[in-house]
Amino acid sequence: MRFTKKHAIYLLIIASFLITLLLPLPYYIYKPGTADPLTPVVQVQDGFQSEGDLHLVTVRGGRATPLQLLIAGFSDYQDIMPLEDVFPEGYDREAYLQAQFQLMENSQEAATVVAYQAAGEAIDIRYEGVYVLNVIEGMPAEGILEIGDQILQVNGEEISDTNHLIETVNSFNAGDKVIFLIERLEEQFEQEIELVAFPNNPDQVGVGVQLVTNREVEVERSVEFASGNIGGPSAGLVLALEIYDQLTGEDITNGREIAGTGEIDYDGSVHRIGGVDKKVIAADREDCKVFFAPYEGGSKTSNYELAKATAEAIGTDMVIVPVNTFEDALAYLRDGTLIE
Numbered sequence: 422m423r424f425t426k427k428h429a430i431y432l433l434i435i436a437s438f439l440i441t442l443l444l445p446l447p448y449y450i451y452k453p454g455t456a457d458p459l460t461p462v463v464q465v466q467d468g469f470q471s472e473g474d475l476h477l478v479t480v481r482g483g484r485a486t487p488l489q490l491l492i493a494g495f496s497d498y499q500d501i502m503p504l505e506d507v508f509p510e511g512y513d514r515e516a517y518l519q520a521q522f523q524l525m526e527n528s529q530e531a532a533t534v535v536a537y538q539a540a541g542e543a544i545d546i547r548y549e550g551v552y553v554l555n556v557i558e559g560m561p562a563e564g565i566l567e568i569g570d571q572i573l574q575v576n577g578e579e580i581s582d583t584n585h586l587i588e589t590v591n592s593f594n595a596g597d598k599v600i601f602l603i604e605r606l607e608e609q610f611e612q613e614i615e616l617v618a619f620p621n622n623p624d625q626v627g628v629g630v631q632l633v634t635n636r637e638v639e640v641e642r643s644v645e646f647a648s649g650n651i652g653g654p655s656a657g658l659v660l661a662l663e664i665y666d667q668l669t670g671e672d673i674t675n676g677r678e679i680a681g682t683g684e685i686d687y688d689g690s691v692h693r694i695g696g697v698d699k700k701v702i703a704a705d706r707e708d709c710k711v712f713f714a715p716y717e718g719g720s721k722t723s724n725y726e727l728a729k730a731t732a733e734a735i736g737t738d739m740v741i742v743p744v745n746t747f748e749d750a751l752a753y754l755r756d757g758t759l760i761e
Contacts, residue, residue, distance in 0.1 A: 437483075445484045449507040452499040454479030454697040456680050456707040459663040466642040468667030473674030474664045476701045477648075477656045478682055480696035482507075496660070496701055497734070509558065516568065520555050521630070521652025528657040528684065529646050535689045535747050536664035537640055549635040551580050560629020561614050566604065572632070574602035582634040590616065595626045642668065655694035657685030658713060662677055663746050671753040680704035681713030681742075681750065682722070689747035691715050697724040698731040705737040713750050716743035716760065 458474040485493065487503065493499035508514070511538040527718045537544040556562050576599055593599055595618045600611050616626040642695045643662055645682045647654075662667055666673050682700050683691040693715050704712050712732070717723035725743040732741050743760060752758040 422512045425489050443684040446490060446492060447488060447504040448485040449502045449504050450483060450485045450489055450493045450499055451480055451482045451630055451696060451699065452493070452496070452500070453702040453706070454481035456703045456709060459659060462647050463660060463663045463667065464645045464647075464652075465664060465667035466644070467701060468557060468642075469636070469670035469672070471666055471672045471674040473672075473680050474624060475659050475666070476678065476680040476704060476707060476709055477651070477659055478680050478698045478700040479651060479707050480703075488635060498731070500697055513587060516555075518652065520568075523554055523633060524654040525648055525652045525656070528654040529648070529660060530638055531656050531685050531687050532660035532664055533640065533644055534687050535583055535685060536668060537676075539661075539689075539747065539751070540665050540668040543641040545636040545639040547639075548581055551583055551586050551592065552633050552635055554633045555631040557629035557631070560627075561617055562628040562630045564613060565612055566601075566603065566628070566630055569605070571604040572601055573604055573609065574600075574601055582636075583632045586632060587613065590627055597626075599628075603626075619657050644752045653694075654684040658683040658691050658744070658750060661685055662750060665751070673751065675754070677711060677753070678707065678709045679711040679713075679717060681711075681744075682710040683713065683715040683744065690747075691746055693717055693724050697728045699726050701731040701737075701739070701741070702735060704737060705732075705739055709739055709760075711740050711742060711753075713742050713744050713753075716749075 456476040456478045459477050460474060462468065462477060470748070484504070490501065493501050534544065534546065545727055550571045550573070551725065553568055553572070554565050556566055557566060560606055572586060574580060575589045576590055577585060580589065590599065593616055598613050598615050600613050602609060602611055614628045616628060619627060621623050621696050678702070682694050682697060684694055697714055701712055712728060714728035715724040717725070723743070725741065729741045732739055742750070745760060749760050
């Protein structure tokens with residue numbers, strides 16, 4: 422067949438159409454991600470391998486194209502957001518990613534502490550200070566505190582860890598001016614900062630920083646993580662369960678495929694995360710039979726309530742289990758005990 426000018430025009434039109442479909446738009450889409458087994462991610466020295474698997478679930482996000490935007494518009498479980506809401510003016514992508522990876526490291530450390538203590542394994546914890554992980558735009562600390570600053574004292578009281586700092590600050594009121602002793606680049610200085618109520622939590626006051634406690638954790642049986650480019654704190658609960666399972670050899674999976682989500686504290690408390698509806702879908706796609714979700718003390722707007730509603734909407738037989746603590750999840754896996 423002879424290639425004519427008419428054919429060239431048709432090809433140009435088709436190519437232009439395809440390029441248009443793939444052009445990035447000023448929107449960002451969040452959708453269900455993956456539900457990957459944790460065995461390749463967590464390796465405890467001489468660890469036990471269960472018959473079943475614990476799964477780490479994720480949410481996937483990306484810049485929208487016209488085709489993706491069209492698909493997302495017809496999906497109940499894909500969220501479309503203006504790009505400027507996700508990446509506001511002055512957004513530093515590298516700093517954000519580093520903060521997310523740091524949150525994952527903190528989550529791994531908290532999961533290690535919870536699991537080793539629950540398993541009765543030898544563990545030594547030394548506190549090395551509280552550091553600024555991120556400064557919230559528009560809050561009093563902006564332009565005063567910097568990422569990496571160590572907070573040594575609040576109004577003369579020495580700070581031991583993040584919870585201690587939050588409790589100390591919360592003993593004051595919005596409008597109070599508090600003196601922070603800061604160490605930056607091996608130099609110490611005092612800085613007075615006025616406290617304000619957080620817009621999304623008026624009962625809590627602060628200066629607008631995300632904090633991290635630097636701990637040195639030493640264990641006799643080593644544990645290694647290979648989480649790759651996954652960031653954020655939401656894997657804490659399942660990481661703790663996986664570590665505990667490998668340490669004890671109980672096989673708490675009992676041959677099941679188990680998923681879950683929730684940030685974990687060093688005391689085993691499980692906290693709210695984002696995107697739980699999308700994580701339920703990701704877990705269902707991998708044929709998981711159990712999904713743990715933060716109960717938040719029975720709140721009507723808890724992650725558990727949204728996870729349960731999502732499971733009912735998609736018609737899965739996966740059991741949605743509410744948890745406030747690591748022990749709640751362990752009790753369910755051992756004998757089916759549910760919190761009331």
